[in-house]
Amino acid sequence: MSEITFPTIAVIGAGAMGRGIAQIAAQAGSTVRLVDAQPGAVEKACAALSEQWDKLCAKGRLSADAAAACKQRLRPSAMADLGDCDLVVEAIVERLDVKKTVFAEVESIVRPDAVLVTNTSSLSVTAIAAGLQRPERFAGYHFFNPVPLMKVVEVIAGLRTDEATCEALGRYARQMGHTPVRAADTPGFIVNHAGRGYITEALRIASESVADFATIDRILRDQAGFRLGPFELLDLTALDVSQPVMESIYHQYFEEPRYRPSVIGAQRLAGGVLGKKVGEGFYRYVDGVAQVAPEPATPPVEDMPPVWVSPRAARRAQLLQLLKDLGARIETGASPSPEALTLAAPLGFDVTTVAVVERLDPARTLGIDLLFDDSSTRRRVLATNPATRRDMREAAQALFARDGKPVSVIRDSGGFVTQRVVATIVNIASDMCQQGICSPRDLDTAVTLGLGYPLGPLTLGDQLGPSSVLEVLFNLQTVYGDPRYRPSPWLRRRGAIGLSLSHTEE
Numbered sequence: 001m002s003e004i005t006f007p008t009i010a011v012i013g014a015g016a017m018g019r020g021i022a023q024i025a026a027q028a029g030s031t032v033r034l035v036d037a038q039p040g041a042v043e044k045a046c047a048a049l050s051e052q053w054d055k056l057c058a059k060g061r062l063s064a065d066a067a068a069a070c071k072q073r074l075r076p077s078a079m080a081d082l083g084d085c086d087l088v089v090e091a092i093v094e095r096l097d098v099k100k101t102v103f104a105e106v107e108s109i110v111r112p113d114a115v116l117v118t119n120t121s122s123l124s125v126t127a128i129a130a131g132l133q134r135p136e137r138f139a140g141y142h143f144f145n146p147v148p149l150m151k152v153v154e155v156i157a158g159l160r161t162d163e164a165t166c167e168a169l170g171r172y173a174r175q176m177g178h179t180p181v182r183a184a185d186t187p188g189f190i191v192n193h194a195g196r197g198y199i200t201e202a203l204r205i206a207s208e209s210v211a212d213f214a215t216i217d218r219i220l221r222d223q224a225g226f227r228l229g230p231f232e233l234l235d236l237t238a239l240d241v242s243q244p245v246m247e248s249i250y251h252q253y254f255e256e257p258r259y260r261p262s263v264i265g266a267q268r269l270a271g272g273v274l275g276k277k278v279g280e281g282f283y284r285y286v287d288g289v290a291q292v293a294p295e296p297a298t299p300p301v302e303d304m305p306p307v308w309v310s311p312r313a314a315r316r317a318q319l320l321q322l323l324k325d326l327g328a329r330i331e332t333g334a335s336p337s338p339e340a341l342t343l344a345a346p347l348g349f350d351v352t353t354v355a356v357v358e359r360l361d362p363a364r365t366l367g368i369d370l371l372f373d374d375s376s377t378r379r380r381v382l383a384t385n386p387a388t389r390r391d392m393r394e395a396a397q398a399l400f401a402r403d404g405k406p407v408s409v410i411r412d413s414g415g416f417v418t419q420r421v422v423a424t425i426v427n428i429a430s431d432m433c434q435q436g437i438c439s440p441r442d443l444d445t446a447v448t449l450g451l452g453y454p455l456g457p458l459t460l461g462d463q464l465g466p467s468s469v470l471e472v473l474f475n476l477q478t479v480y481g482d483p484r485y486r487p488s489p490w491l492r493r494r495g496a497i498g499l500s501l502s503h504t505e506e
C-alpha cells in the first residue's frame with residue numbers, strides 16, 4: 001500500500017460527524033487525535049467508536065487485528081497536543097465566529113505545513129479562512145451523515161486555497177474509501193445546492209393543490225425512480241433542519257427565484273409539525289410507521305369510449321401503441337368524434353391551454369405525462385382540466401389501469417409533477433455547471449452518492465433528451481411567467497452535444 005497522505009490527523013468536535021470522520025481515518029491507517037470542548041465528549045465518542053469496531057469485527061467486516069489497531073490509533077487529546085498533526089479536521093458547532101476562533105488557536109499550535117479543513121455544510125470556506133495566516137493550506141472537506149456509509153466528500157477550495165492542498169485531500173479521501181468531488185466555495189457546495197430542485201419544486205406543486213403530499217411522493221417514486229418521495233424525505237430530515245437550509249441557500253443566492261422556499265414548510269416548522277421524529281410531519285406516524293391513506297380505487301367503466309390522440313402529443317407513436325396494447329378503440333380521424341375521449345401529452349403546458357389552443361373539447365380532454373418512456377415507469381399520471389367530465393376522467397383512469405399499472409389523476413398545472421421536478425433538477429444542475437461550481441462528472445457523482453438519486457441529473461437529462469427538458473422549461477416559463485423556470489444557458493448550449501460530457505481537461 002502506498003504511504004498514507006496524512007499519517008497523523010486531529011478531529012475537533014466529537015459529535016455525529018467528528019466520530020464518523022475519526023472512524024474512517026483510523027481505519028485508513030491514520031493516528032487520530034480526537035478533541036472536544038465538552039467535558040467527557042471525547043471519552044464517550046471513543047467508547048462508541050470502540051463498540052463500532054467490535055461490531056464490524058463481529059460481522060466479519062474488520063479483522064480482530066485491524067479493530068485493535070484502529071482502537072490503538074484513536075487518541076483522546078487536547079488542543080495543546082495538535083503539534084504533530086498533518087491534518088486538522090474541524091467538525092464543531094456551525095457558527096462562523098466559533099470556527100474562526102478555533103482555527104486561529106489551531107494555527108498557533110500546528111506546524112506551518114499542516115492542512116486545516118472545515119466540515120461546514122452552510123458557511124463560506126473563504127469566510128472561515130479570512131484572517132488565517134496560511135489560507136492556502138485551508139479548505140472545506142464536507143462529509144455526509146453517516147460518514148462511513150455516505151461515500152462521498154466535497155473538497156472545497158476557498159478563494160486562496162492551494163491546488164496542492166485540494167489534491168492531497170482528494171488522495172486522502174480515496175485512502176479512506178471515499179470518492180472526492182471538487183466544488184467551488186458557493187452556497188450549498190454541490191450536493192445541498194443540487195438537491196434544491198427536488199424539494200422546493202415539490203413544495204410548490206403541493207402549494208398549488210395539484211395533488212396531495214402522498215400522491216406527489218408516489219408519482220416521483222414510481223415515475224422518476226426516486227427512492228423516497230420529497231415529503232417522505234422532508235419527514236426524515238425534519239423541517240427544523242431542512243427549512244433553515246432552504247432559506248439560507250435562497251438568501252445566500254440573493255433571492256434567486258429557483259431556490260425560493262415555500263410557506264408550507266415555514267408554517268409547519270412554526271407549528272412544530274416537524275416530521276417523523278415528533279410523530280407528525282407530512283405524514284402521521286404510529287410506532288414510527290407512516291400512515292398513508294390507500295390509493296383511490298379504479299372506477300368501474302362499462303362503456304369505454306373510443307380514444308383520439310392529439311397529433312402534437314409527446315411520444316405519440318408510443319402512446320398509440322400503448323392504447324392498442326390496452327385494447328382501446330383508437331380513432332384515426334383528423335379530429336375526434338363527438339363521443340371520443342381526447343388525449344393530449346403536453347410537455348410543460350397545462351391541459352387547459354392545450355385544449356384551447358388545439359380547439360379540442362375540454363370536457364372530454366385529459367393529459368398524460370410521457371416525459372419518461374411509459375415502459376420505464378411504474379405509474380401513469382393523468383391530468384384533468386377544470387371542464388373535464390367525470391365520465392371521461394373515469395374512462396381514462398380505467399383504460400390506463402387495464403394492465404395493472406397504478407394511475408394517479410392530478411389537477412391541471414403546467415408540466416405535471418414529474419416534468420416540473422425533473423426539469424427543475426436538470427436545470428439547476430446545468431446552471432451549477434454554467435457557474436463552474438463543479439465538473440459535470442463530479443456533479444453526477446456527488447448527487448448519486450450524496451442524495452441517492454437513481455441517476456445524476458445530467459445523465460438523466462441526457463436520457464430524457466435535453467430538447468424535451470428544454471421544451472418543458474420554455475413552456476413552464478410561458479405558463480407561469482416566472483424566472484425560476486428560465487433555462488440555464490448551459491442547458492441550451494450543451495443540450496445538443498450531451499449534458500453529462502465532461503471536458504477532457506476537467
Ligand code: NAI
Nearest residue numbers: 013014015016017036037038091092093094119120121145
Ligand atoms: P454535533 O452537535 O453532533 O457535534 C459537535 C461537537 O462539537 C459537540 O461534541 C460539541 O461539544 C463540539 N464543540 C462545539 N464547539 C466546540 C469548540 N469550540 N471546540 C471543540 N469542540 C466543540 O454536530 P455535528 O452534526 O457532528 O456537526 C458538526 C459540523 O459538521 C457542523 O459544522 C455541521 O454543520 C457539519 N455537518 C453536519 C452534518 C450532519 O448531518 N449532522 C452533515 C455535514 C456537515
